[in-house]
Amino acid sequence: MDRSLLEKVGPFSWCIPQTGSMRVPAVIFADGALIDEMDDKVQQQLSNVARLPGIAKAAFAMPDAHWGYGFPIGGVAAFDPKQGGVVSAGGVGFDISCGVRLLTTTLTTLDIAQVNEALAHELSRGIPAGIGSRGRIVLDDDEMTQMLLGGARWAVEQGYGRHADLDRIEERGVMSGAEPNDVSEKARERQRHEMGTLGSGNHYLEVQRVDHIFDADVGRAFDLSMDQVVVMIHCGSRGLGHQVGTEYLREMALAAEECGLSLPDRELACAPIESELGKRYLGVMRAGINCAFANRQILTHLARRVFERFFPNADIDLLYDVSHNTCKEERHEIDGQMRELFVHRKGATRAFGPGSRDLPMDLAGVGQPVLIGGSMGTESYVLVGDKRSEQVALSSACHGAGRSMSRHQAARTWTGGSVKQELAERGIIIKSPSKRGIAEEAPGAYKDVGRIVRVAEDAGLARRVARLKPMICIKG
Template sequence: MNIKLLKQESPCIWRMEKYSPMLADALFFGNKDIILGLDETTASQVRDVASLPGVVGPVCVMPDAHSGYGFPIGGVGAFDEKRGVISAGGVGFDISCGVRSLTTGLKKQDLISCDGRLAEQLFKRIPSGAGKGGGIILENDLMDEMLLGGASWAVGQGYGKPGDLGRIEGNGRNSFADPGKVPLKAKQRMRDQMGSLGSGNHYLEVQYVEEIYDKAKAAAFGLKNDAVLVSIHCGSRGLGHQIAKDYLPMMAEAAPGFGIKLPHRDIACAPINSELGRNYLGAMGAGINCALANRQVITHLVRECFAELLPQADLNLLYDVSHNTCQREEFKINGKNKNLWVHRKGATRALGPGHPELPPEFKKSGQPVIIGGSMGTASYILAGTAKGAQISFSSCCHGAGRLMSRAKARKSFKGNKIQKELDRQGIIIRSGSIKSIAEEAPHAYKDVDVIIESTQTAGIADKVARLRPILCVKG
């Protein structure tokens, strides 16, 4: 990226001042090496987002950013409730993909004698891989009930505990979901997918706390050195993908009629208050609920596996946060509170201390922010900050960020070799696809430690704990 286009405001904050056709500035978060490493496609996509009607600046670019479909992955774009647009490309194909982490009450040493058996049990019980479904069949009214209820529906079906819901964004349910706006094919694709991980970068990982950076916040989150956690990274499966696939061309075709000149077809959008915009919001909200229900059902299956092998375990939800959504949120803009629709594509919401949506136990610490590493590398638990609300619409990074495409990773790495290397490091990998292991090789991603340092230095989230993997189940 041409760094001359940016003005450095602090060690890890860079501003691109708006120029035609941009309607708002853009803020880039990251150290100099990260900024220099951004490709021109990513920079061009940032400028495109900043050119859309009703954008409220700045458009934000996280340290793990890279080019995506229309919007950059790691991008945040906020839009005025009355004049702004909603973009299916700004949410992405995996609607409400996110991470939830569970504490277990166990220590790392408790797993020494059974980690292999636990890996096999989790791999056997929780479907993973492209198109792999489970034993829950959703049709007609039951499908619509799930799309309306989200994790609340899942708990009502016996998949989890009512106490889980307070540790999920929106208490486990998106209120603007409208199952009637979800395409029939999307529902058909989800028929047997509930409680499954999927493929790509999705995973279920058993981890331990390797290092604590903030003792007070770690205590608030229930984290101690060597404590075992379980993290689940997945989304809305084929349903979310089909929603995006169907609505993107509708938005692209309708744009001229709304007087919207798209800088690129992939960034297709519609006015938030148009019929098409409202229809997409209803479908996207249902996609969010689908993902929340999916992670809730997987949590139930994980608890069953632990109960069989480690009955002393007590799995409690730390937090569940999505990183592919658009939500209506209130922010102070030029001294006045405004309702905005905030797109986060590959970016995590990170609410600061005192935010009214946080449960009482996190009011002082800020929201737990769960950052997944690449397979075999560290993950992090962060906490949202007050500064983030001021400069990044309470958003931060969501992971390490890809360094190379999946196709290039397949050419560069051998899946069985990666599996053996991780095994030598004491990390157990279970996957039904050697190709998937190659695609998700640790070296196919940026250095997550560098990404987190930039996030902390920029002030948009604070480090709380660093996690190391014990075992990982992948599609």
């Protein structure tokens, strides 16, 4: 990114000053190297977001920001309905409530070493992944409606997981305000065979080990210890979310003029929160969040079932489940005034610090687990919400590594076989039906996630708790 467009306003924050039709400034959290690496499109897209009606405080870009659709990936923006604020289908994205959850286990790397090949094989059989796979749960219309209303709670009531899991999911596993009846037939049809499926691309289920603890006290509170085995699941609302995103991007883009919105980019497709379209989207998008909650809950159940066959006495608990493609109604203090805002996080994670009323009781004094998925073969991180983040970026943090290389270039740079072999030499087993898919997801195609989380910590977004290294990766 061209530094001349920015003002450095802190050691790890850069400002795009409010000019022209921008209603607020834009802020990017990064060090010099990340800024230099960042696409100029991030600056353009973030400036465009700052032009949208009702935006509060600033448009933010996290350290892992890259070129997205309308909003940059890694973008955070909050809108005030009392000031004509908007909700944007583009600001949520196609994969509504895509997110990460982390399961802790009572196992160590020694336990896994004895069965790693067999465990990887059974996980690849037990977790439907990629195109051509279908979930074993097929919902009729009434069941689909109940799932879209009940989210992870619905899944637990159907026998997928435990009630204790719900406390460790944002919104306690159920997004209120969902309107399943407004979800189109097409979106329902697209989901019918996709409950409990992982998807493909950068989605995965990974068996990992705790490789480093940065904060022993918080590590204990999160039940994390050195050499412990954990399981990370990264996926979203599957076909239903993709179809909802498709339909509302189109409808909002076409309706913008009628709503009196002059969009600097069609992909910023949005509608006033108080409009019929805005309210309808929010109801459907919330149903999509419940779909993602239910999907990750079913996948958790499937993973536990495989582990139980190998380790019948192991405990597998949910540490936390975060979504990083959402719009949520939240209260934030801006210039000394509490305001009800609709906060879009597109490729960004909510990161509540200690004391937040949205945290489960046993984490209230510690802060929210913030889960950062790495790329296949590189480390992932557990962070904890930092109180400073509320002032810095409306309690938000990064979500992953972010690509540094296009899929096209990655597939021309590596072969699936060579990536698989190289990872095998490092003790990492990859299970995927597609060699090209593995090449496109090669670790070298992503930014250095370690640098991203270091900057997130230094910028006051969230603090590092533990580093996780992959052992087995199941990809679509």
